[in-house]
Amino acid sequence: MKQSICFFLCVLLIGIFLSFSTGCSRHPFYKKKQNIIVELKKKIGIAEFDNKQKKISDSNMNNFYQRIISDMKKLDSSLLFSFIDGKPEILAKSSRLLSTDHIDRQALIKSARKKGYQAIIWGVIHDIKIISKKVGIFGFRKEKDHIHILSEFSLFDCETHAKIWYEPIEEFFLFETLFESIEKKKAIIDEVTINRVLFNLSKILAEKMSYDLKKEPWKGFIIDNVNNEYIVSAGTNSGFIKHMIFDVKGSMGKLNGIYGQKYDIPGSTIGRIQITEINDNTSEAIPLYGNSLENSLCIQEITEK
Numbered sequence: 001m002k003q004s005i006c007f008f009l010c011v012l013l014i015g016i017f018l019s020f021s022t023g024c025s026r027h028p029f030y031k032k033k034q035n036i037i038v039e040l041k042k043k044i045g046i047a048e049f050d051n052k053q054k055k056i057s058d059s060n061m062n063n064f065y066q067r068i069i070s071d072m073k074k075l076d077s078s079l080l081f082s083f084i085d086g087k088p089e090i091l092a093k094s095s096r097l098l099s100t101d102h103i104d105r106q107a108l109i110k111s112a113r114k115k116g117y118q119a120i121i122w123g124v125i126h127d128i129k130i131i132s133k134k135v136g137i138f139g140f141r142k143e144k145d146h147i148h149i150l151s152e153f154s155l156f157d158c159e160t161h162a163k164i165w166y167e168p169i170e171e172f173f174l175f176e177t178l179f180e181s182i183e184k185k186k187a188i189i190d191e192v193t194i195n196r197v198l199f200n201l202s203k204i205l206a207e208k209m210s211y212d213l214k215k216e217p218w219k220g221f222i223i224d225n226v227n228n229e230y231i232v233s234a235g236t237n238s239g240f241i242k243h244m245i246f247d248v249k250g251s252m253g254k255l256n257g258i259y260g261q262k263y264d265i266p267g268s269t270i271g272r273i274q275i276t277e278i279n280d281n282t283s284e285a286i287p288l289y290g291n292s293l294e295n296s297l298c299i300q301e302i303t304e305k
Helices: 002-023 058-075 105-114 191-213
Strands: 042-047 119-135 142-157 163-174 222-226 229-232 245-256 262-278 283-289 298-301
Touching: 042 058, 058 191, 105 119, 105 142, 119 163, 119 191, 142 191, 163 191, 229 262
Parallel strands: 042 119
Antiparallel strands: 119 142, 142 163, 222 229, 229 283, 245 262, 245 298, 262 283
């Protein structure tokens, strides 16, 4: 009887020892599955908008960029934007293709990936003017001044170069609703009026873009290979922690579009990496499997359950 009890205690102690020794291991290859739930931040960039109206100043545009970011972050806390000296980082527009008025998405997105952006906002403001429209109940309608703004906006995917969202936006804002009744401002297009119009336009844009971005998975990019250690353009600001594991996605090739645009066709998983060192906006990773992963399309959170 005593021998049975001693044998049982020995087995129990060995089991406890093994569970502690394996469960506390922090070796870089400790597990394929991730045990910590981390909300990764989707980094969104803004490319300089095409402003075809001289009456809209640089100050108006800078306020507009700020307002878009503020409105989008209120709607989705998982979005991340980059700032330089307290101002939003605005990516320079790349060279035009052929004689069209379309930006070179390939060049723009190449630079955006290096900065860790997974999507880019770009827009064109075509026209802003005062028009008169009838408002009110039928039979009692009156002519009132409105601000008419004609624009179009796109959200580019930095994985495929395709548009996540696109919409031409035409809005008519009743002039008197842009100001408090005590202001009694004359209907003219000046700096203050434009700021009020863009303030309202920003809310419309933010709601539309945030809705589509919520459906997008988090994406990151491998931007370099240094002695078989990979550099990823995301870090602590994006929510990274050490030992995180990511699937590496390959490309099935390119698709030629109109105006010389080229699009990447997403492929299957070609490798897996694990984060070993982290900075604010970049990280280092080791390959768990796969070769030449710097040529990949993107990295994503592992899909195994």
